[in-house]
Each structure stands twice: as structure tokens, then as C-alpha cells.
Amino acid sequence: MAKHIKTFLLLLLLSVPVFFSSCNYSFKGASPPEGIKTIYIPNIRDESGFGLPSLGEELTTLLKTKFINDNTLEYAEKTKADGMIDCTVRSVSDEALVVTGDETVSRRKVTITVSVDFTNLKKQKSIWKKDFSNWGEYDSSTGGFSKRDEGVKSAQDKITDDILLEVISNW
Numbered sequence: 001m002a003k004h005i006k007t008f009l010l011l012l013l014l015s016v017p018v019f020f021s022s023c024n025y026s027f028k029g030a031s032p033p034e035g036i037k038t039i040y041i042p043n044i045r046d047e048s049g050f051g052l053p054s055l056g057e058e059l060t061t062l063l064k065t066k067f068i069n070d071n072t073l074e075y076a077e078k079t080k081a082d083g084m085i086d087c088t089v090r091s092v093s094d095e096a097l098v099v100t101g102d103e104t105v106s107r108r109k110v111t112i113t114v115s116v117d118f119t120n121l122k123k124q125k126s127i128w129k130k131d132f133s134n135w136g137e138y139d140s141s142t143g144g145f146s147k148r149d150e151g152v153k154s155a156q157d158k159i160t161d162d163i164l165l166e167v168i169s170n171w
Helices: 002-021 055-070 145-169
Strands: 038-040 083-099 105-120 125-139
Touching (some): 055 145, 083 125, 083 145
Parallel strands (some): 038 083
């Protein structure tokens, strides 16, 4: 009986790589629009008036990094790019999310809204214009602005993911 169990386990272990190697999963969307193989992202403008001086720069760096790592579109300078993603931060809000019994705010939510214009530079034509909004939360009972930065970073991460996915997957 022990020999049969060992044989069964050996066969099971040997078949696992074959099973998984035959499964091809992909999380990428369809191809970008015809002629769009390279992308340029200018510095993101912050018109929110929220008072985070590095917000536009941080979003620009994060969005460029995500496009480079994704590798669906090659990143290029404007003079060599087929498409451009032009973004403007329209608003940033910071509001109470969780209020305790003694009316103390224990968690807050930061929401960032960005307007995005995806343009075909070769045809000088807008492919689409959309607003994206996403949020991050943080513990407001301790840590002050350092904790708020965690909420901002979470919102930045989510919104740049949203923009990347919209550009590469909705064709």
C-alpha cells in the first residue's frame, strides 16, 4: 500500500509543472490604438490648491514608472512619442472617515481627482479625456502629517493604476 501511495504522489508531483505550464494567464488588455507604440507623460500639473508642493512631481514619477514597468507601451520623449498622457490634478480633499463615540476622528480619507487627456501625437487628436478619482485612508489619531502622507501615497498608487489600466486595456 505504501508503494502505491509513493507512486501516486510522485506522479502527482510530476504532473503539477505540466498542468501549470499549460495555463497561460495574462492580465494585459488588448493592443493599444493603431500606431501608438510609444508614450510620453509630461509633468503633471497640480491645480488643486491643496498645499502639497511635490504632489505633481510624485504622481508624474509614479505614473512613468508604472508605464515603464508594464512595458505595453515604450516610454519616449515627446518628439519621438506616438501618444501622450497629459494630466492635471483638479482636486484633493481630506475628510473624516471614522468618528468614534466621543466624536473624535480616528481615520481620515484623502481623495485625489485627476483630469487626463490621452492624445495621439501623430494625428494631433485626442483619443479620450476622462477624470479619475481615487482615495487613501490614514489613522488620524496619531502621527499628524506623516500619517496623512500614507493616505496620499495610497491614493496616488490607486489613481496611477487606474490611469495605466485605462490606457492599456480599453481598446
